[in-house]
Amino acid sequence: MEFLIPNMNRRIFVKGIGLVSAGLILGTFGGCEQIAEAIRNRPTRRRLRVGSPEVDADIATYRQAVTLMKALPANDPRNWAKQAAIHGTAGVGFNLCQHGTEHFFSWHRAYLFYFEKICQKLTGNTHFGLPYWNWNQNPALNPAFLDTSSVLFLSRVNTTVAGVSAVSTAELDPIFADTNFYTFWQQIEGTPHNTVHTYVGGTMGGFGSAMDPVFWTHHCMIDYCWAKWNIDLGNNNTSDPAWNNTAWNYFVDGDGNTVSSITAGITTIMPLLSYQYEHSDIGSPVAQKIVKTKADFNKLEDRIKKGANIKFDIKNRISIASKTAISIAKPFTAQPRANAGDFAGIINNDAAKDHVFVRVNYAQLPAESDFFVRVFINLPDANANTPVDNIHYAGSFAFFGSPMPENNMHMDMAAHHHVPKFLVNITPTLQRLKKNQQLTDKSPLSIQLVAVPFLGKFENPATELLLDTVDLIVSPIIINTKEQ
Known part of the structure; x- marks a missing residue:
């Protein structure tokens, strides 16, 4: 999603979420022009592939971040194992992750966001964006995750999902055609999300899946699925206050400080303000949403924040x-x-x-x-x-x-x-x-x-x-x- 935002003023992102909430996403950038510049130049999450210098640089930063996280003291909340344990613990169970709930998308988006902030802080690369594994377009794992000498390597049952129907265009197209937030979420979780986890296997297939560096690139792809459905395809999230106001208070920022409150509602506008995705197809090609004017940005931001009266009604x-x-x-x-x-x-x-x-x-x-x-x-x-x-x-x-x-x-x-x-x-x-x-x-x-x-x-x-x-x-x- 590309956003070219000229002369944006503070009202654009503050309206409806509040100064504190905006600060959780953007941090302190100073005046309006610095804020506009920060949004224009927010980190890009790129599609993992071979032959791209930008992707190679992101992989190098990711490798450095994982190395540094693993070297942190065990009691540092930014430690690799500590971050993974937020999601689940091998041999024990899932901990705080939201599977099978209406917050599958929003919880994992917040989890990714703060993990990315830790990577940026530890490496000093404030422009770093987590790369995403588009298993629909590139079914094989990037070679960087297959190097046995790399911190990104773990033993896995499968290193490609080629031929797996759950990530095929034929199976994904009907899912992306679903305009109901609740049924779309359930199908994304049960079909490509679960299948990739269990098919890759090894650590990725169990409770401790977040210990595998591939986990974060897989969930970045899941987040891109939601962003594409919500932004490029123009579908709405629910406006239910109970959903929007659900908050979590155990994520930590790049300095290891606990984030006092991040809500589901705030996560909906993260792709507009704090990071952006390099465009790629998921299934049949979909036109990228390009915003060139402040008015267009306002319109998009208002729609994303407001959502709609979406429910999962059963007629029969x-x-x-x-x-x-x-x-x-x-x-x-x-x-x-x-x-x-x-x-x-x-x-x-x-x-x-x-x-x-x-x-x-x-x-x-x-x-x-x-x-x-x-x-x-x-x-x-x-x-x-x-x-x-x-x-x-x-x-x-x-x-x-x-x-x-x-x-x-x-x-x-x-x-x-x-x-x-x-x-x-x-x-x-x-x-x-x-x-x-x-x-x-x-x-x-x-x-x-x-x-x-x-x-x-x-x-x-x-x-x-x-x-x-x-x-x-x-x-x-x-x-x-x-x-x-």
Whole structure:
């Protein structure tokens, strides 16, 4: 996102968030011209790739920052292990991270922001921006993370996500077409986010994932997904005061001082004021939002700060299964018990007005997460070898983490219980099946959940998944007022 902001005055960023909040983002820059200059020249987060001197310089700074963080005393809150433990602790559990909650995006954005500030302070490079791993465009890990002599290296199960459907354009495009903040977040988390974590594996696949330097580049990409959806695509976040006012008081700045209050609402404008992303495609090309005038900036900033009355409303719900234990070694199929009228309403759903989702909630995380789950519609014979270009394929999701140990407290942090719940938009699949005359008003609907091992075979084929609920739900499409 590129912003060329001439003669910007202080009102632009102070209005609506307050002087204290603005200071949390920008620090003290002095007069209006210094502030405008700071925003124009805010750090750029670049796409990791080979052959770019700018990216190579960012990698060098990142390598230096990790080295310096690891050298800090163990009681320094900026220490590498201390920063990673905010998210989770290997063998113990997730600590303060927000997974499976409506603050998945906002919490991780704040986490990245203050981590970046620590990197800038320790290296003395105030222009440093965390690079992001665009696994859609560059599926292989950057070579800098594969050098065994580098502080950026850790042993990993996979070093490329090439061929993984969760990061493919075909699977990402329908997710980015979703204009509802709540359903967009859930699909980004369950599909590309979780899958990349568990597919890369090793430290990245578990509670201590933030100990892997790749973690920060992966979450920078997740943050870019939110920024692109919110800014370039013109979609709105929720304006719910409870969401906006949610605050955290345990992050630390570049000097190691605790930040007294950073709210979810403040995180929404961070990409406008404190950093910017180098443009790259995620899925099909999307035009970059370029702001050249103060009036345009004001308009964009107002929209981002205000959000909209976004909710996750459910117009129709049909239960498919509940309280069921299933084996990952055997595909699960279920047909909802509903009358013909209910099915007809789902099948004839107006795709321009409503989305149809399969919502899958599990009672707990599985003992192993060396697999992902593919969702098919009306394909009882679906199995792990059924290709994703099959007309019945709807999407996928993956688990991240494992069941919480009984002793789930670490460093005085209350461990975060990660509830595995997933959404898959099956509207495009229903439309394809109807177009090919494989679905009619009187057709029954069945759902298949197929576990697919990452490495060709399951670590433990006897692993059971405890389904809590599986539902078909219909939710209205959010119609946003797009910027002209």
